[in-house]
Amino acid sequence: MKYFVKTIAASVMALSVPTLTADANEQSIREYTNKHQHHIMKDFRDLLSMPNVSSSVDDMMVNAAWITDYIHKRGFTSEIVTAGRAPYIIAEKKVSGADKTVLIYAHFDGQPVEPANWATAPFTPTLLTATIENGGQVVPWDQVEGDFNPEWRIAARSAGDDKAPVIALMHALDAMEQAGISPSVNIKLILDGEEEAGSPTLKQILADHRDKLEADLMLFCDGPMHQSRDRQLVFGVRGSMALDITTYGPLAPLHSGHYGNWAPNPTESLMKLLLSMKSEDGKITIDGYSDQVRPISNAEREALSNVPNVDTQMKHALALAESVGKDIRLEESVLSPGFIIRGFQAGGVGKQGRNIIQPSASASINMRLVADQTPEFLVEKVEDHVRAQGYTIVHEEPNADIRRNHAKLVKLDWRAGAYPAFRSRLDSPEAVKLISILDNMEGNKTILAPSLGGSLPIYLFEQALENMPIIILPVANHDNNQHGRNENLRIQNLWDAISVYAAILEQYGTD
Amino acid sequence: MKYFVKTIAASVMALSVPTLTADANEQSIREYTNKHQHHIMKDFRDLLSMPNVSSSVDDMMVNAAWITDYIHKRGFTSEIVTAGRAPYIIAEKKVSGADKTVLIYAHFDGQPVEPANWATAPFTPTLLTATIENGGQVVPWDQVEGDFNPEWRIAARSAGDDKAPVIALMHALDAMEQAGISPSVNIKLILDGEEEAGSPTLKQILADHRDKLEADLMLFCDGPMHQSRDRQLVFGVRGSMALDITTYGPLAPLHSGHYGNWAPNPTESLMKLLLSMKSEDGKITIDGYSDQVRPISNAEREALSNVPNVDTQMKHALALAESVGKDIRLEESVLSPGFIIRGFQAGGVGKQGRNIIQPSASASINMRLVADQTPEFLVEKVEDHVRAQGYTIVHEEPNADIRRNHAKLVKLDWRAGAYPAFRSRLDSPEAVKLISILDNMEGNKTILAPSLGGSLPIYLFEQALENMPIIILPVANHDNNQHGRNENLRIQNLWDAISVYAAILEQYGTD
Structure with a gap:
């Protein structure tokens, strides 16, 4: 119950911001999530248990089949497509009465693992009381009665990068259905099975299937959130x-x-x-x-100045006496x-x-x-x-x-797999709409980051789906050890992702 | 028979140097070696087949037991001694009528191996037509009828560093006995089972057993010979x-x-x-x-100037466009x-x-x-x-x-195991005597090197056995890949070692 104490406190402080309607619906989604913690977690564990290094196409096909079955239960139609390498999943769920369509990207492959370096087996999802670096201890799954401590971690390859979105999105739909809230948009998915290898066949996949991906907005669901843990939208990648x-x-x-x-x-x-x-x-x-x-624009400079400065906190957590550029903040350094x-x-x-x-x-x-x-x-x-x-x-x-x-x-x-950066406008109508939805949720104002430090193959979508606004919506904790040993997802991040997806699906198609 | 063509040619060119007596005896030893090639090689293979990384005391004890048995057959008395780590063998063979004693050092442990990096298994002695780097091919042992090609290699850990001396020395005694040549000196041995680990207990071994090691001259039988392949004495180590x-x-x-x-x-x-x-x-x-x-002495400078310059040949063999010091020869660079x-x-x-x-x-x-x-x-x-x-x-x-x-x-x-260098005089009476014995053998004049580039724990003997002249007599080919993968001994070097040991045992005790 610790978790509710915290969110009630947060909602008291943020009383003047959310509308009443949003509050009630958001609360319904939170209640669903809280009630179904063990069910959601079981789904996530099942998905994380499947090895997913993209060089093994067989392994990736097992993952793709599982995901196909999982999304079909929520009314999606889909196909598994390939272009000579790992599979992609292209899917769609039509919503009656919806005029707009949101295309969601995530990937279900992971970086190669060196099991000897891990504290726990990378494909045996393990519950930890904290990150391994912070002394996390294993909690046997069958000893958790009632709620999970939201600060605990699920340790497994791809827990943070990037298997959580598909689980959270499907439970967002389940939660909306149970609360009687209808999506306002059609939903399309493109799920990448080879992102960690640089998506070598994505260009071909897009050439072959571009017509199935038309939408009004593309959400890239990958990458870690800001270190402050506030909600965040990101407008570019390196x-x-x-x-x-x-x-x-x-x-x-x-x-x-x-x-x-x-x-x-x-x-x-x-x-x-x-x-x-x-x-x-x-x-x-x-x-x-x-x-x-490309120089940093004025809008980007302003957004940078509004991002909470976490350099001191990050240096402490990482045991660093100083950063490379000393006066240059992390968010600016990645530009x-x-x-x-x-x-x-x-x-x-x-x-x-x-x-x-x-x-x-x-x-x-x-x-x-x-x-x-x-x-x-x-x-x-x-x-x-x-x-x-x-x-x-x-x-x-x-x-x-x-x-x-x-x-x-x-x-x-x-090495193969080189690709350029992508950076889109912070002030497009689509961005403004999305920002307002997130800002109406309980919690702090949404952080707007001009660019992630990390890389995603977004330039390919930019080239193939001309003029479609593309915005990154990360859900994983910053300290997820992405790409390294002991990768993990903080449990609260999984719960929060469900609420964020539900809010967008509910409101993006409304006027 | 290739080999004899070469040595006859060499002895023609050197006609004026050797005495008649030495020539005849040297010839007898060569004949023994030639006749017993397969027997000598079988002994060497048996010894090389025993893993000998000194951190495994059990392995080293197996080696020590084999060597004990092997030297007892030639009239040595011996004991295996330890000081809390790997074994050493201390041995003696008294010769009636001999006034002088020669103490011989060698080691029977080897560097750790990374079998994945080797072309052949490190503890399965393998016959090669050349070094692996020069395209050497495996020759099955049972396909060798008659003589071994003296340019072939025996590949195994410690083939070059440093299991050959014990085999060559015992066969030198066998050859002398068969030819009716009596040693002129008593022989003492100290065989080190942990040299590649820096001989961590040698100091204690010497403190405990110093009285058993008294001698007139100590020969350190370790390290590679000069790249010219001429006979060589070395007066120091780093x-x-x-x-x-x-x-x-x-x-x-x-x-x-x-x-x-x-x-x-x-x-x-x-x-x-x-x-x-x-x-x-x-x-x-x-x-x-x-x-x-310590500055380079005049005697050392003179010796250096007489060493054949092999820099060009070495750079070619190692595919190097230039050496670090450009104008500084290899032999000088190690000073x-x-x-x-x-x-x-x-x-x-x-x-x-x-x-x-x-x-x-x-x-x-x-x-x-x-x-x-x-x-x-x-x-x-x-x-x-x-x-x-x-x-x-x-x-x-x-x-x-x-x-x-x-x-x-x-x-x-x-890291543990640090030790200082050792460098002794080139003009002591013992050095002069030894040089003259070697110079009287067929072949070129003996190369005198002020110092090996490599390291041996000689400073401990210098401290423990005060005033005993210590001279290094290497027998392994320079390209033996000592310490690395695909370590090897050139077969001619094994045959030559028998002749050199026999000449010293025959003549060092005579006036």
């Missing part, structure tokens, strides 16, 4: 691309005693090359790299291009340490693009920079002769 | 120590999109810290680091301290690449000490340097509060 860089030393591993000082060490040359790309204060120093960057060294592999450390000079050293870079930057342009700028450091570039593993003839030799492996 | 360095980022893995640009990346700070320790041309830039270094980054671990690359900012990044350094440098002094200099870069040093994993309070925080983990 693009993403990845580059693996390999430098070379001796052809075979060499004894670091007999040859140390004499044989070139590829780890040293790789470090020098990487650091030539970043300044001491973390800025990208590759010539021309930021030439295409700049990112150049993040995500991996470095060159021989072992600790018990794996051996006295060897490595034949090669490799690093992996994740580049985050902002609006108007193109992958092709950045490839050119990075390669220009590398050559300017005196390096000869190869794109395949070099043979011994090539290695002999080039003291500075580097392999650049541009 | 010391060794290892340091693991860890820098810190966020407490939990962070999504590189949502937090990239904002959250400090420990991989970047680690690279900056490491590169602050090395100049662009590979020199160590840690203040005071080289203050203790300087080494600071080699042997490992760097911070997230995955290639298929293991994930869009994560790592909570920490770690590197492992192998420091190679030269004569008169002490580990204690270098710890102080490195820590001074790290603090001068603005870092707070911890030696244990820091908690969240410590991480919160220090933007520049580093964990330094000084």
Whole structure:
């Protein structure tokens, strides 16, 4: 019952904002959710129990079949479509009397897992009293009687990214039906089975099925919410691309005693090359790299200034003494291009340490693009920079002769799946309508973020579904460990998602 | 028979050097070796088949029992001794009429293995037509009729480092007995079962058993021979120590999109810290680091100038366009301290690449000490340097509060097993005698190297057995992939080792 104490307090403070009608309907949805906690949770556990790394098409088909059955029970028609890789689900639920249509995107695949790094099995959804980092303890499911503590977490791959929307949306419809509230819009779904692999066939899927996706507004239901936990709409994403860089030393591993000082060490040359790309204060120093960057607009600056500043709280939670840009807030920092060294592999450390000079050293870079930057342009700028450091570039593993003839030799492996950013207007009529629906719910004013730091393949929808306004509506807690070990969803976020979806479905089609 | 063509040609060119007596006896030993190739090889295979990572005392005891049995057959008395860790073997063979005693050191443990990286199983000795790097193919043992091709390799952990000496020495005694040649010296052995772990209990073993090791000369039979393949004596070794360095980022893995640009990346700070320790041309830039270094003596400079220059050949074989010091030869470069980054671990690359900012990044350094440098002094200099870069040093994993309070925080983990270098005189009477025995054998003049680049715990013998001349007599090929994957011994090196040991045992005790 702890939960209700909190929401009553919140509604007292927010008394003057919501209309009476909305309040009553919102309350009905909350009551449904509260009463059906165990039922909703069982559905979510069932979905999370299915392995969903998109490289296994078989696994993804099992997920797709489960979801198909799940949405058909709520009156959707659907088809599973593919374009040579993992499945997508395209679905529709017509609502009598509705003039408008909302298209909802979510994805049901997850990042690859390294089970050895997880505290609990990634495909055995587990109840935790808190995140593992904060000392979370396992609570056996069968020991929960009555309500779940809303601060507890469900730990599993895709708990936060991105299996919650389909569960929450279907329970929003169940809750509305039970409360006698009719949706005001037709609902279309496109559920992506390969987002974490960069949605390599999405372009083809959109070319093949564009006509089934026409709508008045597209909601992208993915990504984490703001760290303040207030409701949030997001108007853009960064693009993403990845580059693996390999430098070379001796052809075979060499004894670091007999040859140390004499044989070139590829780890040293790789470090020098990487650091030539970043300044001491973390800025990208590759010539021309930021030439295409779209400036921050006045509307975006204003929205940024209204976002609660959580830098101090975040630094405490993450045990960071300072952030990279010191004076630049997290929300503003993601409007700049990112150049993040995500991996470095060159021989072992600790018990794996051996006295060897490595034949090669490799690093992996994740580049985050902002609006108007193109992958092709950045490839050119990075390669220009590398050559300017005196390096000869190869794109395949070099043979011994090539290695002999080039003291500075580097392999650049541009990974598949590069895509640009997307950023839409904060002041379109569709955005204004959506913002007003959310602002009429109990709680704080909706946070408007010009861009997520993360990436979604929204540019493809922008290209395929011309002129359709696309707005991101995240529902997962910020500390969901998305992509990492011990991914989790905070239980309150699941309950809240049901209310938010219900409010939009009820009100978006009304005048 | 290929081999004899080569040695006959060599002896023609060297006609004026060897005495007639030495020639005849040397020839007898060669004939024994040639005739018993399959028998010698079977013994070597048996020894190499026994796993010998010294952390497994049980495995090392199996090796020790085999060796005990093997040397007892040649009239040695022996004991297996321990000081709380892996076994050592101390043995003696008295020779009637001998006044002098030669003490021989070798080790029978090996570096840990990563079988996945090996082309053949590390403890299944395998015959190869060449090194794996040079396209070596497996030859089934039962397909070898007649002589082994002397350029072929035996691939197994410890084939090159360091199980060959015990086999070669026992067959040298067998060959001498068969040829009616009596040793001129008593023989003592100390066989180390934990050298690759830094011989952590050797100091105690020497304290407990010093009286059993008195001798006139100590031969250290370990390490690779010169790249020219000429016979070689070595008068020193570098010391060794290892340091693991860890820098810190966020407490939990962070999504590189949502937090990239904002959250400090420990991989970047680690690279900056490491590169602050090395100049662009590979020199160590840690203040005071080289203050203790013993200068190169005139005798050492002269010896260096007589060593065949194999830099060009080595660079070709290793597919290197240039060496670090460009004008500084390999043999001279190892008379300087080494600071080699042997490992760097911070997230995955290639298929293991994930869009994560790592909570920490770690590197492992192998420091190679030269004569008169002490580990204690270098710890102080490195820590001074790290603090001068603005870092707070911890030696244990820091908690969240410590991480919160220090933007520049580093964990330094000084690994166990640090030891100093050793370098002895090139012009002692014992060295002069030994050099003359080797120079009287067929082949080129003996190469005299002031120091190996690698490390052996000789300083402990220097301290325990005061005034005993200690000289290193390596027998393994330089390209044995010591410590790495696909370690191997070139077959000719095994045959040559038998001749060299026999010559020394025959002649060292004579006037």
